[in-house]
Amino acid sequence: MKSMLIILAFITTAAAQVVKKDIRYLEDGHARHVLDVYAPAGAKDLPVLFWIHGGGWQAGDKSSVDHKPEWFMEKGFVLVSTNYRLLPEVDMGTLIRDVAAAFGWLQKHIAEHGGDPKRVLVAGHSAGAQLAAILCTDDRYLKEQGASFDSLIGCVPVDGDTYNVPAIIEVAETRNRVHGLPMPKYGHRLKFGNDSAKHKDFSAVTHVAVGKGIPPFLILHVAAHPDTTAQAVHFGAVLKAAGVPVTVFGAKDTNHVKLNDDLGLPEDLATKALTDFVARSLKK
Numbered sequence: 333m334k335s336m337l338i339i340l341a342f343i344t345t346a347a348a349q350v351v352k353k354d355i356r357y358l359e360d361g362h363a364r365h366v367l368d369v370y371a372p373a374g375a376k377d378l379p380v381l382f383w384i385h386g387g388g389w390q391a392g393d394k395s396s397v398d399h400k401p402e403w404f405m406e407k408g409f410v411l412v413s414t415n416y417r418l419l420p421e422v423d424m425g426t427l428i429r430d431v432a433a434a435f436g437w438l439q440k441h442i443a444e445h446g447g448d449p450k451r452v453l454v455a456g457h458s459a460g461a462q463l464a465a466i467l468c469t470d471d472r473y474l475k476e477q478g479a480s481f482d483s484l485i486g487c488v489p490v491d492g493d494t495y496n497v498p499a500i501i502e503v504a505e506t507r508n509r510v511h512g513l514p515m516p517k518y519g520h521r522l523k524f525g526n527d528s529a530k531h532k533d534f535s536a537v538t539h540v541a542v543g544k545g546i547p548p549f550l551i552l553h554v555a556a557h558p559d560t561t562a563q564a565v566h567f568g569a570v571l572k573a574a575g576v577p578v579t580v581f582g583a584k585d586t587n588h589v590k591l592n593d594d595l596g597l598p599e600d601l602a603t604k605a606l607t608d609f610v611a612r613s614l615k616k
Contacts, residue, residue, distance in 0.1 A: 364415040366415050368414075371446045375445065377443075378410050379453065382438060385456065387418075390419050390420070395413070397413050407607075439477065453484075464489045481547060488549070491591055492553075495535060540576065546574070552605065553580070
């Protein structure tokens with residue numbers, strides 16, 4: 333049964349907004365092949381935020397956007413939030429291609445909703461951070477959809493721990509081993525295919541190279557979390573070495589969930605970093 337298209341219009345302190353939910357990005361696809369579009373009323377040729385939810389690649393939903401729609405619409409953006417199939421129903425490669433297919437829909441149809449397909453900011457939290465990073469470094473997925481890095485104005489991965497998959501596997505398994513703890517039954521090793529070649533291929537750091545046209549990055553992470561900090565700093569260094577503009581921002585006095593939930597709040601320091609990044613991205 334096809335999902336119903338729900339159209340909601342409401343007034344906020346900023347402006348009238350139009351929200352269109354459960355739009356199918358693959359007509360004959362899975363129930364999770366749907367996305368939501370948030371746009372200011374009368375939107376035309378506005379830059380687009382493409383948001384990818386987290387949930388360990390096994391859970392989560394496109395509705396988990398918190399303050400982001402209002403914040404981005406106030407900044408003059410259209411926001412697209414997508415679902416995708418989850419592990420273990422599909423493998424990681426299929427899951428990434430679902431996200432790329434949603435991006436492909438955006439390229440073809442976002443102008444109908446007031447967005448500019450040539451100015452897209454990609455962002456995601458946790459598992460969504462890995463998906464955003466791989467989409468913006470491994471150009472194979474966009475090319476399959478007839479798109480390219482030329483349409484990207486920036487990428488904002490939020491507190492991901494898998495920009496370098498082999499590294500997080502080694503860290504997590506070593507930690508468990510030296511402390512005599514059991515290995516996770518379905519940890520990163522298995523989620524990413526239980527194959528060292530796949531682990532490397534699904535790592536954004538693998539695909540960073542000079543001259544590819546990779547967009548600027550703002551990598552947000554929890555300053556007190558050793559794993560996401562190490563991943564963010566390393567990924568940032570790899571991008572910088574390839575000449576990609578990058579800012580790595582460690583948020584203090586927060587945690588993995590709160591960092592994401594607070595994006596868009598007036599006094600949030602990570603939001604201030606995001607504000608600066610968005611302003612620079614729009615000059616591209």
